[in-house]
Amino acid sequence: MNAELLQWIQFSVSAIFLVGGVFFVIAGAVGVLRLPDFYTRMHAAGMTDTLGAEMILLGLIVQAGLSQTSLKLTLIAFLLFLTSPTATHAVVGAAHHAKLKPKLGKYRAPVPGEVPPVKIAPKPKLKAKPKARTKKKAK
Amino acid sequence: METSLYYLNVGSAMFLLIGMALLLGRLLSGPTLYDRVLAVNSFGTKTVLFLAVFSLIIGRQDGIDIAILYALMNFIATIAVLKFFRYSSLDISMERGSGSEEKAP
Amino acid sequence: MIRSALVLLVILIAYWLMLSGYLHNPVLLILGAISIFIVLGLSVRMKIIDAETAPYINVMALGYFVWLFVEIIKANMAVVKAVLSPNMEISPKTTKVPMKQSTDLGRVTFANSITLTPGTIAVEIGDDKILVHALLSEMTAASGFAEMGKRAGKAVGDPMLDNLEQDKAPKGKS
Structure with missing residues (x-):
């Protein structure tokens, strides 16, 4: 009786953590797809790395109980906690060093009817810029 | 009880796979190089989580060791790739005290 | 040096x-x-052991991590709300944050x-400033x-520049 109750508590706590973690992981992936430019996408990826990963690993630790498996899962959580901000900073730093400009100011997702002009407009600009530079250099 | 835990783990593994598939979209369509690096890095994090869940599904500890290795390799791979992009060489020492400002050619 | 080596030894044994x-x-x-003693001997001989290789974390740091975790949860909620809302109102902004x-x-x-x-996200780190990119202004x-x-400096036992400047005003940085 008592053991069964403990098992139910274990199951429900683990389920809460796993469902929450999976939600944050999926939200991070959706954000990486939806957000408009590179710097804002980094934020969504960071969300996956922090709360999503930690919650999933916590759920698994609850399942594993007191054992070597849970120690190893704790080690994974610790490693991700330390390395993911460093990797994020390295990616952003490299992009900043390569003079990738962030889009600043307010942004709203385009209404479906407006999608084509918004998407087509930046492309010729991007192609035109290098040409202009080469012309200046040639002169 | 065992079976409900099993189905819980299988379900979260499936959702992790869906998240990885979404990231593959960004990896294939990323307009800049850095978007792709970001997608690979995030994909690697999800792979670690998937391996951890998967090793509990099959009930063996070996998957967790692989997940630890994968977490470390993913980090080192990201740093190495970015260092290569930034300095266009891996043969530059990043010793302490040499400063973060690049003295590279 | 000896204390760092001992910390590394304990970490290696636990690992x-x-x-x-x-x-x-x-x-x-x-x-x-x-194998543990071989690794320890190699690291001593390579002279890579110092307070950074084997940082010891005091009890203050644990409180800091709890506080940080609460902050992470709060910020996650805001970012999830911004990302999943249909018209996704975000206002990216960069600022310079003083680092003391x-x-x-x-x-x-x-x-x-x-x-x-x-x-x-910390984009670039200068001598006393961090360039930060934020998703919401x-x-x-x-x-x-x-x-x-302030909390981060306290957690790792960092003498903050404010306190140092009070001690010796002419030499702010060394």
């Missing part, structure tokens, strides 16, 4: 036991001890904390960064 799990096999335990830590460990802790909190409040910096 070996955690990964192998062999507690009752004397042969394997002896082999593990030999004087040691490398304190700076790393502060910058990593900024990056760990979703919605703010209301996340760039200076008071929040100041509090995080």
